[in-house]
Amino acid sequence: MKGRVFNGMRPTGRLHLGNYLGSVVNMVALQEDYDCYFCIVDWHALTTGYEDTTELQNNILSIAIDWLSSGIDPNKCVMFTQSNVKEHAELHLLLSMITPLGWVERVPTYKEQLRQLEGRNIATYGFLGYPVLMAADIMAYKADTIPVGEDQIPHIEIAREMVRRFHFLYQCSIFPEPEAKLTKFALLPGIDGRKMSKSYGNEIHISDTPEEIRVKVAQMITDPERIRKTDPGHPEVCVPYQFYKAFTPQEYNNVARECRGAQVGCVACKKRLADIIVQRMAPIYDRRQELLRRPDDVIDVLHEGARKARLTAGDTLAEVRQAMNLRDF
Numbered sequence: 001m002k003g004r005v006f007n008g009m010r011p012t013g014r015l016h017l018g019n020y021l022g023s024v025v026n027m028v029a030l031q032e033d034y035d036c037y038f039c040i041v042d043w044h045a046l047t048t049g050y051e052d053t054t055e056l057q058n059n060i061l062s063i064a065i066d067w068l069s070s071g072i073d074p075n076k077c078v079m080f081t082q083s084n085v086k087e088h089a090e091l092h093l094l095l096s097m098i099t100p101l102g103w104v105e106r107v108p109t110y111k112e113q114l115r116q117l118e119g120r121n122i123a124t125y126g127f128l129g130y131p132v133l134m135a136a137d138i139m140a141y142k143a144d145t146i147p148v149g150e151d152q153i154p155h156i157e158i159a160r161e162m163v164r165r166f167h168f169l170y171q172c173s174i175f176p177e178p179e180a181k182l183t184k185f186a187l188l189p190g191i192d193g194r195k196m197s198k199s200y201g202n203e204i205h206i207s208d209t210p211e212e213i214r215v216k217v218a219q220m221i222t223d224p225e226r227i228r229k230t231d232p233g234h235p236e237v238c239v240p241y242q243f244y245k246a247f248t249p250q251e252y253n254n255v256a257r258e259c260r261g262a263q264v265g266c267v268a269c270k271k272r273l274a275d276i277i278v279q280r281m282a283p284i285y286d287r288r289q290e291l292l293r294r295p296d297d298v299i300d301v302l303h304e305g306a307r308k309a310r311l312t313a314g315d316t317l318a319e320v321r322q323a324m325n326l327r328d329f
């Protein structure tokens with residue numbers, strides 16, 4: 001039997017190239033070998049962004065379009081929006097009953113985020129429950145394989161403990177223990193060398209035009225010690241080099257050699273990089289433009305996805321209610 005994948009992505013804005021290479025490319029590949037559920041987790045977005053929800057629907061549509069244009073195929077996976085499948089909320093509620101406070105208070109990202117997102121008031125019940133909602137996402141589909149980055153490991157660990165605790169309390173074995181499938185991809189820096197992040201405004205988006213990509217690549221920080229073209233460069237401290245590594249795994253050794261040997265200048269090197277990125281993203285950009293003209297079709301895809309997701313999650317919830325002696329009359 002095929003393994004089952006669940007992945008969730010928060011609709012907090014347009015996806016960037018870090019999301020694309022680190023996650024979306026991986027999802028496209030997983031569609032071939034797994035039973036995949038790809039979910040736009042709008043309730044998770046509300047845990048930190050509940051105050052201003054005006055952009056929520058735009059952001060959901062934007063991620064759906066980014067996914068579809070990148071090759072996520074609704075004939076090969078189920079893609080849908082979390083809030084359209086109420087079973088996530090029911091399972092979240094039931095799991096919250098059996099979640100010891102210590103488990104959620106101990107999550108390293110919890111205290112860190114409280115500190116980082118200071119300014120925003122996220123000392124809320126909902127935000128504390130973030131990992132419980134995530135466990136509910138995964139368990140509602142009995143998913144066994146979760147493609148995530150390093151940062152999500154503590155959350156997956158809680159989901160595993162939750163499965164064990166549920167089985168122990170209600171003497172059943174409904175769920176597989178989900179495992180993280182780490183994405184191998186190295187983090188892409190932003191154009192300024194810091195982490196690629198909306199809060200720094202240093203992202204390159206999947207939806208950027210070829211012109212925007214060229215401007216941003218030209219702005220990338222290179223080796224500060226390389227002042228003249230004849231100075232030998234240090235690719236390991238150069239932002240464009242990280243992108244070469246990500247986009248041309250076959251070629252980046254040559255790029256490094258030419259840089260160290262002062263055979264190519266930074267301006268020419270960046271031009272070449274921009275060509276490579278633009279060329280790689282061009283078909284995606286074109287499909288995106290095409291989908292933007294028919295948003296109703298994209299919404300139909302999400303509706304159909306939610307319908308399928310409800311069937312699976314509904315079956316699981318029936319088992320859960322039975323195990324807990326809850327009954328629909």
Ligand code: TRP
Pocket residue numbers: 006007008009010041044133134137138146147148152155
């Ligand atoms: N917390 C995940 C993130 O920020 C998003 C997410 C929500 C998720 N539910 C999930 C990821 C379930 C994997 C499985 O990236």
